[in-house]
Amino acid sequence: MTSERIPPTRFALWRQYGREMSVGVFLVLLVGYFGTTPGFLRADNLRDILINAAPLVIAACGMTMVIIAGMIDISAGSALAVCAVVAGVTxxxxxxxxxxxxxxxxxxxVIGAVNGWLVAGVRIPAIIVTLGMMSVLRGGVIWWTRGEWIGNLPPSFSAIGRGEVAGIPTPVLVAVGIVVATALLLARTPLGRHIYAVGGNPLAAARMGIPVRRVLWLVFVMHGALLGLSALVYASRFSVIQSNAGAGFELLAISAVVVGGVNIFGGQGTVWGSAIGGLLLQVISTGLIFRRVSEYWAPSVQGALVLLAVVADALRTRRARR
Amino acid sequence: MKRIIARREAVLVVLLLAEMAAMQSLSPLFLTPDNLIEVVRQSAEIGLIALAMTLVIITAGIDLSVGSIVGLSVMTMGMLWEDARLPLALAVPFALVAGALLGGFNGTLITAVGIPPLIVTLATMAGFRGIALGMSQARSIRNFPEGFLWLGQGYVAGIPVQVWILAVTAVLFHLALTRTAWGRSVFSIGANEAAARLSGVPVNRVKMQVYMLSGFMSALAAVIYAAHVSVAKPDAGLGFELTAITAVVLGGTAVSGGEGGVLGTLIALLMVGFLRSGLTLARVPSEAQDMMVGLLLIIVVAIDRWSRRAGRE
Structure with a gap:
């Protein structure tokens, strides 16, 4: 922390991370609520929640950078499927x-580099690029696998997703590592500051001499690489890889980021919030199963949660502006 | 301005004709009246949605929830008919109103709360689908009466009913967009919302109407789709938003708002329909077709960007 930051007061931490902390409080309350159902608070169930949340949290880190930079990626679910199949075949x-x-x-x-080139180089809006890529990649992966599942995966592959180091499951370890690394990148490096600047005001960023297009391209490349890692963690937990893997995954990742308080207009937010957001979504999905709520309702709960978060943010900024 | 749009549509027509010639060389069955009519029939439901989507995108917005509105309004209709024993003559209008209200929900969050359309409709895309699945517990409803199925399977003067509906609505949309003050306000919102507001355009009201229209057209498409495939399912309309947005953008409506039109959307809709039909006749698997439609979208928009940049230099 350098001296140009806000001087520490009693509420400094709250002022800087208030949004993340309120999601964290909501997460604790939610765990408490579902905790009244027998079995939910058992160690192995909590451990499962963390493992299941790992791929989402890893992908949400990349998506956080994309959204802070003022972009969006709705091809993430299809890219996840491509990477998962590549992992299985390799x-x-x-x-x-x-x-x-x-x-x-x-x-x-590579997928991220293509998306990034189309967005930053050819200057097609990110929503259009990734909308097109969504069907290109999904169509491609089904064509490639002929819609068949990839089974008979070697034990060394499953060891990645089911292994543990010092009693901590590998996926959880990887996810924590990625969250910390992304947080450091965003907060402590010039590139991180450039990402905030580009998302906050691209014109002003360009005037300040920030290479806006290169920053955007790099964001997509890093996001793509993280999706690859997320796919590996995701795929290695199961004994088969399906070509429809990751359908709707882009929605989950964007939801985690938005619930975690990253500003959808870009320029604001932290990866800590997105990680808590990802965990929150996993807790809800597991909790609903424990409560025997039909799984069909799950998308509604997810959608309502996103709306709740953005409406709260919108009302809060409106009040702050007054 | 007008000349640029007209030129864009001329390019699309040339592309469409070239595509039809290419498809004919792939399969002699392509250029038969039966096949062409069938393609238009298959495209009609998404076409109705794409018409309203054109307006949404001209206002610089987007509506990702249209596919889910199809699912939710078709189940509203089906369950009112089967469970509440309402005649379809009542259940159908109810479904249409439900669609408009769902669109109004999107519109309220966009205009009154000020959340970007992408995020609102991304959330309601999940939300509406979840309600459709949850309230129906994922069952399907069948055995609709003949009179209802006529909407999706009947013919008038040798042309399928839904093609007539699409044609009439398209003309109405075109006139509303190009010949009325309301249409001009839709363009002005997309071109510069702040300027439109300052010059007295009721921005919030017009945007609200556009999203309600999008919901209504999705519900109309849902009713026709149910009559077309003889079944109401909560997963109806899955992915419709992609095809509809592809048609709109391919048709030359700018995602940044302020320019475009329904003619381009209709031509692009036929391009996608003919491409798929021709490739199907040539035994190209459907997943490869998905790839090509995605590529087509990216390539056409990329060419558009390059030519604009070249024109400026």
Missing amino acids: SKSGASLPTVILLPMLTGA
């Missing part, structure tokens, strides 16, 4: 562990 071919880990990330980065 692993089945008997490639070494580093290859199995790096190739999906590389695939994701």
